[in-house]
Amino acid sequence: MTDSTNSWAGTDDSGVATAAATAGADVVRTLYGRRLARIDKGAGDFATVADVEAEKAIVDVIRAARPGDAVLGEEGGRQGAADAARQWLVDPLCGTLNYALGTMVVAVNVALRHGAAAVADPFSGEVFCTDGTRAWVRRDGLDEPLVPTAATSLVDVNLDPPFPGAPGFRAVDLLAHPAFVERFRPRVVSTTLALAWVAAGKRAAYVxxxxxxxxxxxFAAGIALCRAAGCVVTGVDGSPVGEGGRGLVVAADQETHDRLMSMIRGHG
Known part of the structure; x- marks a missing residue:
């Protein structure tokens, strides 16, 4: 990727997000399967060299294209001017534990706060993109619109502790709810790639x-994708996602969202 500013002339933010996510995905794919030292982050969390190098590749693209913007990266923290009007949110490898154990279910997330976003799947080659209004997937150089559907009845539920909503609600409680197991089939992928799958119709919902x-x-990139694709996006209390919000319920349609909310409220 050239550092020449002119090379980015006329490129919109979705193009920058897509290029950045693709650059990160290239690193993740290249380093897959190697013995990578773990960088301890405490409380059982860790990063690998792949996380760090992928974030560097992503930030290099953003810096070349939008030198005045700030970046918040999972590994590198805040970078750029403190008073920058725009900020990019970067998760270079969502699903680090999956990756470290040789499971190819991970995502590379890049989002402009309140704007364009991209989620790249390093192993399928798919890049899910939005300009903040439209949402599409780029596959083999071709773009197709994202069309959510609840037809699969598959719902991804994040089971990672801690459970800040307890004792009122824990996402894990859904798995034992009679109405949930009657209507849906749970899935657990341990990465926010599942949000992109809701937008693409591969999942009915995510909680x-x-x-x-x-x-x-x-979560920012996946939320942006789902909103642009027309999914129903709220907190677990049914309120809009944002400051003061709590958790996340993303559904392909209103009926699926209503069903899940009725189960969630039953725990309150």
Missing amino acids: TDGGDLSGSVH
């Missing part, structure tokens, strides 16, 4: 508890 996830490097 996680937690705090405000709208500004999270892990």
Whole structure:
């Protein structure tokens, strides 16, 4: 990738997000299967060299294309001017544990806060993109619109502790709810790639508890994709996702969202 500013002339933010996510995915794919030292982050969390190098590749693209923008990266923290009007949120390898154990279910997330975003699957070659209004997937050089559907009845539920909504609600509680097992089939992929799958019609919904996830490097790109694709996106309390929000319920359609909310409220 050239550092020449002129090479980015006329490129919109979705193009920058796509190029950055693709650059990160290239690193993740190249380093897959190697023995990578773990960088301890405490509380059982860790990063690998792939996380760090992928983030560097992503930031290099953003710096070349938008030198005045700030970046918040999972590994590198905040970079750029403190008073920058725009900020990019970067999760270079979502699903690090999967990756370290040789499971090819991971995502590379890049999002401009309140703007364009891209989620790259390093191993399928798919890049899910949005300009903030439209959403599409780029596959083998071709773009196709994302069309959510609940037809699969598959719902990804994030089971990672801690459970900040407890005791009122824990996402894990859905798995034992009679109405859930009657209507849906649970899946657990341990990566926010599942959000892109809801936008693409590969999943009916995604549920996680937690705090405000709208500004999270892990969730921002997936939330942007799902909103642009026409999914129903709220917190676990049914309120809009944002400051003061709680967790995330993303569904392919209103009926699926309503069904899940009725089960969630039953735990409140």
